[in-house]
Amino acid sequence: MTSMRVQCCVAGGGPAGMMLGLLLARAGVEVAVLEKHADFLRDFRGDTVHPSTLDVLHELGLLDAFLKRPHQEIRELAGQIGDATVTIADFTHLPTRCRFLALMPQWDFLDVLSDEARRLPAFHLLMRTEVTGLLVDDGCIVGVDATSPEGPLQVRAPLVVGCDGRHSTVRERAALSSADLGSPMDVLWMRLAKRGDDPQRTFGRIRAGHMLVTLDRGDYWQCALVIPKGGIERVRAAGLPALRATLVDVAPFFSGRVEALASWDDIKLLTVVVDRLVQWWRPGLLCIGDAAHAMSPIGGVGINLAIQDAVAAANLLAAPLAAGTVSCDDLRAVQRRREWPTRATQRMQIFIQDHVIAGVLGRTPRQLPWVLKLLRWFPALRRVPARLVGVGFRPEHVSARRS
Numbered sequence: 001m002t003s004m005r006v007q008c009c010v011a012g013g014g015p016a017g018m019m020l021g022l023l024l025a026r027a028g029v030e031v032a033v034l035e036k037h038a039d040f041l042r043d044f045r046g047d048t049v050h051p052s053t054l055d056v057l058h059e060l061g062l063l064d065a066f067l068k069r070p071h072q073e074i075r076e077l078a079g080q081i082g083d084a085t086v087t088i089a090d091f092t093h094l095p096t097r098c099r100f101l102a103l104m105p106q107w108d109f110l111d112v113l114s115d116e117a118r119r120l121p122a123f124h125l126l127m128r129t130e131v132t133g134l135l136v137d138d139g140c141i142v143g144v145d146a147t148s149p150e151g152p153l154q155v156r157a158p159l160v161v162g163c164d165g166r167h168s169t170v171r172e173r174a175a176l177s178s179a180d181l182g183s184p185m186d187v188l189w190m191r192l193a194k195r196g197d198d199p200q201r202t203f204g205r206i207r208a209g210h211m212l213v214t215l216d217r218g219d220y221w222q223c224a225l226v227i228p229k230g231g232i233e234r235v236r237a238a239g240l241p242a243l244r245a246t247l248v249d250v251a252p253f254f255s256g257r258v259e260a261l262a263s264w265d266d267i268k269l270l271t272v273v274v275d276r277l278v279q280w281w282r283p284g285l286l287c288i289g290d291a292a293h294a295m296s297p298i299g300g301v302g303i304n305l306a307i308q309d310a311v312a313a314a315n316l317l318a319a320p321l322a323a324g325t326v327s328c329d330d331l332r333a334v335q336r337r338r339e340w341p342t343r344a345t346q347r348m349q350i351f352i353q354d355h356v357i358a359g360v361l362g363r364t365p366r367q368l369p370w371v372l373k374l375l376r377w378f379p380a381l382r383r384v385p386a387r388l389v390g391v392g393f394r395p396e397h398v399s400a401r402r403s
Contacts, residue, residue, distance in 0.1 A: 001152040006032045006124065007321050009144055009157035011131040011170045013037075015106070016289030016306035017163030018113040022060070023314035023398065025123035029321045032155055033123075034146055036130035036164075039107070047103050047215060047222070048300035051096035052395040053307045057112075058097050059398040066112050071104040072216050076382075077389075079204040079372070086372045088204075090382035091390050101390065103215060106303070129153065131164065134173045134285070141174070141284030159326050160285045161313070163306075166273055168291035174282055180275045181346060184353055186232060187270040187297060188225040191217070192247075193257050205250050211357060212250040223247070224270075224297065226357060232269055240264070272296055274346055274353075280339075281331035288313055288334070293342045296349040298357075299389045305345060311396035312337045341393040348388060 008024055010017045013035030021033040049066075057063040077089040092099045117123040128149050135143040135154065143156035162170030171178075194216070205212045211226040225247065227235055235243060244258040261267060276293035280286060289306030313334050320326040375381050 003154040005156045006030045009155045009160045012164030015303045016310045019310035022117040025120040027318035030122045034126050034129045038128050049102040050304040051390040053304045054098040069108045071102045074101040081206045089386040091386045093383050162287040162291040166290040166294040171291050176277050178275045178277050183272040183274050185226050189268040192221045194220050207250045210250050280335040286331050298349045308396045315399045344393040
């Protein structure tokens, strides 16, 4: 068995893990990020990078490199209910450097972060290295057991940070309890070809009792069909032809190309979970991002909450880690800083789930909900959802000094 020692061990090379690793290494903290996959190329991950995150990239001097990569810029979000189209959010008035949502495959976003981080001598990225357990000494977490291409590995560190997603191994091994807030829906992800005469705006569509979100990936559409919670077996029992017909009913312009969904292997199930840890930490360990709070896909805010967690954690922990004095009070301060925006965002998502999405699954509204009518009548109100989605409840800014 091989071993290494660092000042911070980060489990998971997703948005939270890569951002935290980059920020800590910039501050001179020796950090190892352990990522179980060989690369970042996973489809059907969140692609929306919000204005608050673009501000962080600007503060790091990475915004130009980010924007040079292929992406789409969304300045308005629109929804279609039946034959009525409503603009829901207008980002052009936000008090941010970039007044748009950027749609970019997550692997490109992670490449921007990892390319910058690899330039720092304090940063170590271990690919194909999966955390399997925690090292405990007198009740304190002191590192992790992992598997690597070279065999078993132990990484010892004064702090382990779980950034390994909603199915977090770190969270499970640490026996941290969570509160399940519930969700009435799951999501089927799939891709369909894009044509030159397709609608150019990103839409949420509600028709015939179904809801479909289409994300522009440049040469194809990444599609998310919302289904009732636990409804996948009913969908499968109805068969692929019925699913294809549903897609065409909701988005008629897909007619003639849904046959590309040739098997169930072309369709991925996202089981929607909305939860959060009661306590995000224990001595020597902290969870952030989805490992601390799984978000609904509503608003596409999951990546951005994870990034904000990472920025706050780096701001609060870089100095104690560099001094070798990280304490439970320091970890508690991270949760205290990020718990309120997490709760507020989840509260907003649950309201939309319960009062909008649950109501339209299985039926089509005969008229626009009153909230959408207000957005139609008073365009200035579109700035409110834009602020909630694009900036959030407590945007973070980089304050950890570069060493």
